[in-house]
Amino acid sequence: MVTVEIILFASLRDRYRVRKTVVECDGTTRNLIESAARRLGKSFLASVYDSDKDKVRDDLIFAINGRNIKDLKGEIELKNGDVVAIFPPVAGG
Amino acid sequence: MARGFMGKILRVDLTAKSVITEEVDEKIARKYLGGKGYGVYLLYQYIKEYAMRGISVKDMDPLGPENPLIFMTGPGTGVPGFPSSGRHHVMALKSPLTGSIGSGNSGGTWGATLKFAGFDGVIFEGASDVPVYLSIVDGKAQLRDAGDLWGKNTFDTTRILKKAVGRKRASVMCISTAGENLVPMAMIMNDDHRALGRAGVGAIMGSKGLKAVVVAGKEKVPYAKMDEFVPVSKRCLEAIENNPVSGEGLPAYGTAVLVNVINTAGSLPYKNWQTSVNPDAEKISGEALAEKYLVKKGSCWGCNIACGRITSVKSGPYQILATEGPEYESLWALGSATAVKDLAAITKANHYCDEFGIDPISVGSTIAAAMELNEKKCIPEDDLQGLDLTFGNAAAMVEAVWRIAHKTGFGKYMAAGSRKLCEFYGHPELSMSVKGLEMPAYDPRGIKGIGLNYATSNRGGCHVTGYTIAPEIVGIPEKLDPLATEGKAQWAKVFQDFTCVVNSTVNCLFTTFALGAGDFAELLSAVTGWDYTDAEILKIGERIYNLERVVMNRLGIDGKDDTLPPRLLNEPLPEGPAKGQVADLDKMLGEYYKLRGWVDGVPTAAKLKELEIEL
């Protein structure tokens, strides 16, 4: 098991009333979100994870140590101390 | 005249105090649309005319009477149902800040209202010996004395002129303190808080003695094919509403939500770009702004996105009871670049920028450069006159904004912009600018495509010339790795060309999160009656970008200027997810020139012929 910090932003922060939470998981993104959902509420899973496609929802920015998951190559394996930042659909400026 | 246009442009000779009406040239409008495209075409005509009269545009004083100032709308502007189309565009031959072309786009209601008053654009030439303003009401244009208005700020000028016209829906565009003081970073404001922000167009207006242009009218913009327009408009408006960015992200949080996004990506420049991870980003973020100071959302004319933020700081030393913003760029420039973490101070400074009409990006960046010069002990104490320009000093930052607009104390030195300031104190490398225009809030060491866009942007360090942040960070229309260089040349080119279409249509760039060239082709075809294809639309954009480049070449700007500050090319980012990265411009620029058909930043004769540009 690994310990990962999750930081929520914008409407996700408002909705789950938490800025940061630290969770234990088996190193997969699915298990990370499931573990977080046990603390934040069931709906968190659907807010962040697309269970049909078995991956993080496409319209979010899901960054591991600042790198968007969509830009990371190969199998994702979270490590101890990783920081995951999750943004709902955001804007330009 | 084709539909979508009112068919008339005003030409105002401020020296002679004459106003004449000209017809819109249909052939030019077909080839260049309106807005920026038509404006660039007009600028090139000035170059030809000046060449015949023996006037060198290279040596021309940007604050002299020869510099034309052109305000244009486009065929989409003011058309009900044409997405986010209350906007207008400005073009000037030479910016007092950069020496390159002056260009800008603003929202609000002024653009649409100019068309309701009966005109597509206004060209100002010469300079008035006394302050004047132009009144355009119900098809009649008159120059009037502005002696009593000179010295008044944006909000007073707006209120007084609206009252003078006596129409609820009148719209005022004006300069304020900075424009009158010929500060090369001065903006032209409209509808109180909307701005033609960059490249010092406000100083050009000030040099002409032109205080304001007030517009009012009730005419309707003619459509060509109403039956075709209605379903296309409906589909496009729905696409905007259903898009996660334009339908959800922008309306909910405005642009300010990007502070945390870009900081997370390690690309939010901090302390004059010495690093790009801001430890205090949360304190100046969109989330913090929404929690502390947001009152309600605001919108420009005819926009279903409504990204504007009406805010209020209720108490404390930076109290400001009613204002708008700050937007993402202001939060960054006045906050992160200067390491100021007091959100109330940033909100107040941003309000000053609107009140005195001065560009928050250039001002914040120049203050940040002064702070680094001061940190390195390069500024004599006597010059500073007691201003403690230390990174993080919120009070000094707010004071500096005021001093720059009023050109007093050390503000006199900073008012010249970061390039001249840093040159003056012997450290030109500390100016974080391209072609003299201060760069906005994305570090290209962590987002490579935007660096190529900054370097090749015609008006200088500008993000909205080719907003590659959409694919590189937001993932629209597809996700690109911000740290990769492959393929970025093509993306930068397409975004730059497509943005020219938007700025010539004229509507809002934010619609392009949901709409593509095909949608613009359909909307414009239905409004004008000309049948555009998507390929033709992109070709128009490319034509505009190339003619603009030709104008710049005549001003002496070319490939030598298509570069980035040495810090971005040589100093790797010290921390964060992009640690160790530099901008890698050399890996992209050659491919970009090849795709453009340019040699050393100059379009080839073959390219100009292909684009049917006649010089």
Ligand code: SF4
């Ligand atoms: S998206 Fe924002 S800036 Fe653009 S037209 Fe709408 S309100 Fe104005």
